Amino acid sequence: MPELPEVEVTRRGIDLPLRGALVLAARLGKPLRWPLGCAPEELPGHSVGPVSRRGKYLWLPLLPVLATDGASGRQAGGGLLMHLGMSGSLALLQQAGEPGPHDHFDLVTSQGTLRLNDPRRFGAVVWSAALDAAPAATLLARLGPEPFDPELTPARFHAALQRHTAPVKTVLLAGGAVVGAGNIYACEALFQAGIHPLLHSNRISRPRAERLLAALRATLGRALELGGSTLRDFSDAHGMAGSYQAQAAVYGRAGLPCPKCGVPVKRRVQAQRATYFCSHCQKR
DNA sequence: AGTTAAACCTGGTTGC
DNA sequence: TGCAACCAGGTTTAAC
Numbered sequence: 001m002p003e004l005p006e007v008e009v010t011r012r013g014i015d016l017p018l019r020g021a022l023v024l025a026a027r028l029g030k031p032l033r034w035p036l037g038c039a040p041e042e043l044p045g046h047s048v049g050p051v052s053r054r055g056k057y058l059w060l061p062l063l064p065v066l067a068t069d070g071a072s073g074r075q076a077g078g079g080l081l082m083h084l085g086m087s088g089s090l091a092l093l094q095q096a097g098e099p100g101p102h103d104h105f106d107l108v109t110s111q112g113t114l115r116l117n118d119p120r121r122f123g124a125v126v127w128s129a130a131l132d133a134a135p136a137a138t139l140l141a142r143l144g145p146e147p148f149d150p151e152l153t154p155a156r157f158h159a160a161l162q163r164h165t166a167p168v169k170t171v172l173l174a175g176g177a178v179v180g181a182g183n184i185y186a187c188e189a190l191f192q193a194g195i196h197p198l199l200h201s202n203r204i205s206r207p208r209a210e211r212l213l214a215a216l217r218a219t220l221g222r223a224l225e226l227g228g229s230t231l232r233d234f235s236d237a238h239g240m241a242g243s244y245q246a247q248a249a250v251y252g253r254a255g256l257p258c259p260k261c262g263v264p265v266k267r268r269v270q271a272q273r274a275t276y277f278c279s280h281c282q283k284r
Numbered sequence: 285a286g287t288t289a290a291a292c293c294t295g296g297t298t299g300c
Numbered sequence: 301t302g303c304a305a306c307c308a309g310g311t312t313t314a315a316c
Contacts, residue, residue, distance in 0.1 A: 003310090033310095083310080086309055120308085139311095139312095142312095175310095175311085182310070183308090183309065185309095232308070232309085233309080234309070
């Protein structure tokens with residue numbers, strides 16, 4: 001589910017409320033994509049630092065809290081790298097009830113329980129000693145630039161697209177040219193830019209690359225304003241669903257009229273993912 | 285090296 | 301009503 005807007009909406013919902021919270025306990029449910037990488041018992045004794053985001057990953061710094069009696073050993077600092085996979089969502093609960101069958105991680109703190117619900121369990125919570133150390137650094141290493149990074153100029157984006165021959169939709173999903181677009185926003189951005197999803201990435205002209213980058217930023221920005229998209233599972237840290245999906249122009253709208261020209265929206269499978277597009281408005 | 289398929293997992297929807 | 305087939309926001313890993 002969660003693409004960049006949903007992950008960022010989640011981050012904004014937990015960052016300030018959790019700032020400085022003391023970790024009291026941690027609980028694991030069924031296995032996620034990767035093991036936690038430490039014993040849950042090692043997490044208490046930390047305080048939560050500012051939550052950041054890189055691509056679709058969240059980074060929850062856990063800072064060591066110095067023992068006052070000097071008896072216990074020094075806590076190692078680090079943090080949790082979290083991913084919501086296809087069906088994950090985080091909730092910050094003031095009154096956490098018994099975990100349900102899809103609640104696979106709880107971080108109990110002095111300022112609420114952060115609970116990961118993820119029916120499909122493609123998500124992950126991984127302990128890392130630092131953001132720039134393994135395993136976090138390894139996972140983040142392959143990510144392309146952030147879409148809103150000013151350093152990502154149209155020229156650089158165009159150059160990145162030139163390095164691939166795969167269809168542009170596939171290249172967007174791969175996240176090497178720019179991170180953050182998943183299946184919904186890749187389809188929507190290509191529609192807004194008037195670019196056919198099957199067009200080979202390296203055949204995109206400089207002006208069209210610039211238009212695609214602008215369309216991607218506009219799409220992600222708009223989704224952010226609307227709290228992301230909720231197809232089924234997603235909700236923010238307060239349990240609120242997103243509403244962007246209601247104004248998608250092409251995503252999930254096969255057979256329905258294109259909002260620009262009225263021609264029925266097409267659906268086809270590309271790299272094992274459904275692609276929605278308007279064959280009239282989106283040119284090769 | 286770059287592109288594409290397979291794999292991970294559960295549940296809702298569709299169609300016979 | 302039952303059941304098989306297909307579909308879903310992602311990304312790593314292995315295979316052409």
